[in-house]
Each structure stands twice: as structure tokens, then as C-alpha cells.
Amino acid sequence: MKAAICDKYGPPEVLTIKEVDKPVPKADEMLIRVHASSVNAADCNIRGLTYIPPGLGLMARLMLGFRKPQKSIIGSVFAGVIEETGRDIKTFRKGDAVFGTGAELGAYAEYMCRHEKRAIAVKPENISFGQAAAIPYGALTALYFLRDMAGVKSGQKVLVNGASGGVGVYAVQLARYFGAEVTGVCSTTHLELVKSLGADKVVDYTREDVTETGEKWDVICDIVVGQTSFSRFKKALHPKGCYLAVAGGLRDMLQMIRTSITGGKKVKFGGGTVSETRENMEFLKKLIETGKLQPVLDRTFPLEEIAAAHRYVET
Numbered sequence: 001m002k003a004a005i006c007d008k009y010g011p012p013e014v015l016t017i018k019e020v021d022k023p024v025p026k027a028d029e030m031l032i033r034v035h036a037s038s039v040n041a042a043d044c045n046i047r048g049l050t051y052i053p054p055g056l057g058l059m060a061r062l063m064l065g066f067r068k069p070q071k072s073i074i075g076s077v078f079a080g081v082i083e084e085t086g087r088d089i090k091t092f093r094k095g096d097a098v099f100g101t102g103a104e105l106g107a108y109a110e111y112m113c114r115h116e117k118r119a120i121a122v123k124p125e126n127i128s129f130g131q132a133a134a135i136p137y138g139a140l141t142a143l144y145f146l147r148d149m150a151g152v153k154s155g156q157k158v159l160v161n162g163a164s165g166g167v168g169v170y171a172v173q174l175a176r177y178f179g180a181e182v183t184g185v186c187s188t189t190h191l192e193l194v195k196s197l198g199a200d201k202v203v204d205y206t207r208e209d210v211t212e213t214g215e216k217w218d219v220i221c222d223i224v225v226g227q228t229s230f231s232r233f234k235k236a237l238h239p240k241g242c243y244l245a246v247a248g249g250l251r252d253m254l255q256m257i258r259t260s261i262t263g264g265k266k267v268k269f270g271g272g273t274v275s276e277t278r279e280n281m282e283f284l285k286k287l288i289e290t291g292k293l294q295p296v297l298d299r300t301f302p303l304e305e306i307a308a309a310h311r312y313v314e315t
Contacts, residue, residue, distance in 0.1 A: 003109035004075070004306040006047050008068045012310035015047065015108075017303065020073070022111050029113040030092055031084035035129035037075045037107035039306075039313045040137040040166050041225070046074045046105070050314060051225045053249030075107030079123060079132035083111070091116045097123040099132035100281055101140065103273050108306060119276035124288040131295035135170070136276075139284050139293065142171035142221075144275035145244045146178065149268040150219045154179025159210065159236070162223035163199065164190035167246060169296040171221050172197045177292050183217070185210050197294065211236045223247050230255050230267050237265045245269045 001022045004015045025031040044050040046069055049057065064070060079099040082092055092098065100120030106112040114120055119140070123132045146152045158175040162168045163184030175182045176198040184199035187206055194202050203210045216238050222228045225247040233243055245252035248269045255267040287293035301309040 001110040002303060003073045004303060005072050006069050006074050006108075007072050009048055011048060012307040012314070015307045015310065017306070020109070023106075023113045025084055025086045025113045027086040027088045029086050029115055030082050030089055032078065032080045032098065032112050032114055033083050034078050034080040034107055034110060034112055036079045036133035036300075038077045038133045038137060039309045040077065042076050042137060043074055044310060044313060046071075046076075047310065051247075053225065053228075053247060053252075055249045055251065055253075071105045073109050073112075074105045075109070076103070076105055077101045077133050077136045078107035078112060078114075079129040080112075089116050092120075092122075097129070099123045099129075099136065101136040101276055103276070108303070110303075117278060119278060119281050121278065121281035121285045124285055126291075127288060127295055130300055131297050134295050134297045135284060135288070135293075136281065138166040138168075139170040139174070140275040140280055141167045141246065141271060142174050143280060143284070144271060145221060145246055145268065146171060146174050146219070148275075149270065150221075150242045150244055152178045152180050152219055156180045156218040157183070157216070157238075158219045158221060159183045159185065159217040159233075160199075160221045160223070161185045161205075161210070161233075162247070163194045163197075163202070165223055167223045168221075169193070169197055170293070171223065171246075172199050173293050175219075175221070177287065180219070183210070183215075193296070197296070217241060219244065221246060228252055234265060239264055241265050243267050246271065 003020045005018045041051045082096045102118045158180040160171045164186040182199045183201040184194040185203045186194050188204050191202050219242050220233050221244045223246045228245045228248045230243050252269045256269045259266045
């Protein structure tokens with residue numbers, strides 16, 4: 001089978017297409033023919049440490065591989081069809097269209113194996129494979145921060161900084177689903193997109209500094225890598241407000257510890273694979289099927305152009 005191989009850290013060109021052996025599922029695994037994968041910040045990190053938050057470089061290498069990626073076939077998100085199931089599989093069947101994600105990687109290939117208890121669900125019939133692959137990374141991250149860390153609820157005001165990005169487009173929609181009034185911050189190019197996702201207000205950061213408007217929010221969801229700043233947004237939070245450092249680094253981690261001890265405004269930092277569960281995937285599936293969550297798909301590339309896809313994402 002064809003697969004995109006990444007055997008060293010570097011720019012997108014380190015990804016090369018090679019013929020490799022087709023994987024064989026174990027008794028508790030399913031063989032999935034991959035119809036689509038996505039390029040997200042996690043994949044760019046695994047390939048080139050591109051978006052590692054400040055202060056976390058060493059930790060990232062310890063997790064991903066010190067000298068090179070631990071796994072040569074990367075790709076964290078997938079959408080495809082089950083072609084074979086191990087004898088112990090009980091939930092899924094051959095022929096099921098599925099989508100999901102996981103730290104096992106392997107989605108940049110024609111075939112991959114997955115355990116049924118991982119973050120995987122049957123693909124909603126009202127979206128394509130490409131749309132399905134655009135959902136798990138951003139939506140699971142947004143769900144974890146907004147619901148599990150901040151407890152966003154009806155009547156609150158939520159600001160999403162980076163509202164047109166891979167996480168932001170789902171943060172806007174989920175905040176609205178939970179009943180919040182949503183303000184999205186993005187560039188001029190993406191104002192209409194963010195409005196179409198349900199934002200009550202949209203701020204063009206090239207023309208206005210949202211922290212200088214005098215408005216205050218209960219939750220500020222900051223997703224701009226390398227630019228997270230609790231000190232900048234602190235004045236825009238309500239006295240008991242919550243700052244979500246989605247793209248935060250070591251400084252934000254330390255601020256979370258400090259603000260957890262003191263009263264008032266809090267910093268929340270975390271994420272990773274904790275959000276990647278079957279329960280969360282089923283939750284997203286229901287939202288998609290009922291039209292409450294829309295996939296956002298920018299552009300598609302064939303597997304042979306995976307390097308070009310990574311270059312595009314990094315712009």
C-alpha cells in the first residue's frame with residue numbers, strides 16, 4: 001500500500017510517498033481503508049515541531065521522539081471504511097463508514113488499524129469522508145476546553161480568539177450550542193465564515209484590538225499559537241472569568257497553577273489525548289446529524305501531494 005513516510009524532523013519535504021506492507025489487524029483491531037485524513041497542528045508538530053508552545057520543546061521531543069518521530073507513518077485523524085475486523089470486535093462491522101482520531105497515528109496511508117474502544121464512531125451519513133476528517137482534531141479540542149474545563153453554559157459571553165482556525169471554527173459553534181453569546185476574532189478574509197458559523201459578533205483583529213473595547217467576557221478561548229497572553233486579555237475578563245490557553249505554553253501552565261490558588265480570574269491549560277474518547281466522538285456525531293455542528297473544509301489534496309498540503313497549512 002502507499003503511505004506518507006516521515007523518518008526525520010523537518011519541513012514538509014521530509015514527507016515521502018513509499019510502498020509499505022499493508023497492516024494486519026489483531027484480534028481486537030479493525031482494518032480501515034482510509035478515504036481521507038487531515039493536516040492539523042498536531043500533525044505539523046509530529047513532522048516538524050512547528051507549533052510547539054513556548055517552553056515545551058524538550059517535553060514535545062520526549063513525547064514525539066527525541067531525534068525523529070517515533071512513528072514513521074503519521075496522520076492523527078481518519079475517515080474511511082472498515083474492511084476487516086478481528087475476532088474480538090463487537091461494536092463495529094465490516095463495511096461500516098467510520099471517522100476518528102488517536103495517538104496511534106497511521107492515517108497518512110491507504111490502510112490503518114484501530115482498536116474499537118478508541119476515539120472512533122460511525123460517520124454521519126450527511127457529510128462526506130473529507131468533511132468527516134476535518135472534524136475530530138478541532139472539535140474534540142474545543143469541546144474539552146469549553147465544556148470540560150470552562151463549563152460554558154447558557155447566558156455566558158464567550159470570546160474566541162483565532163475563530164477561523166482548525167479549533168476556532170468548532171469553538172464558535174460549540175459555544176453557541178451551549179447557549180453562550182459568542183464573539184469571534186479573526187482576519188478580514190474570514191469574517192463572513194465566522195459569522196456563518198453562528199458568532200453573534202465578529203471582530204477583525206487587523207482593524208480593532210478586542211481588549212480595548214471595554215467589553216468583558218466570562219470565557220476567553222485563545223487559540224493563536226505563540227501569542228497567548230493572559231496578561232493581555234485579563235482586563236477583558238469578568239472578575240470570575242476563565243482564560244483558556246488552548247495554544248498556551250510553559251508560562252500559561254505556571255499561571256494556571258498560580259490562579260488556581262488565588263481567587264478571581266483563572267487560567268486553564270491542558271488538552272492532549274484526554275479529549276479523545278468514543279463518548280466524545282458519539283457526542284459530535286449527534287450534533288452533526290442534527291445540523292448543530294457543521295464541518296469546515298478548506299482545501300483537499302491527494303496523498304501524493306501531502307508535502308504541499310503541509311506547506312499550505314503552515315501559511
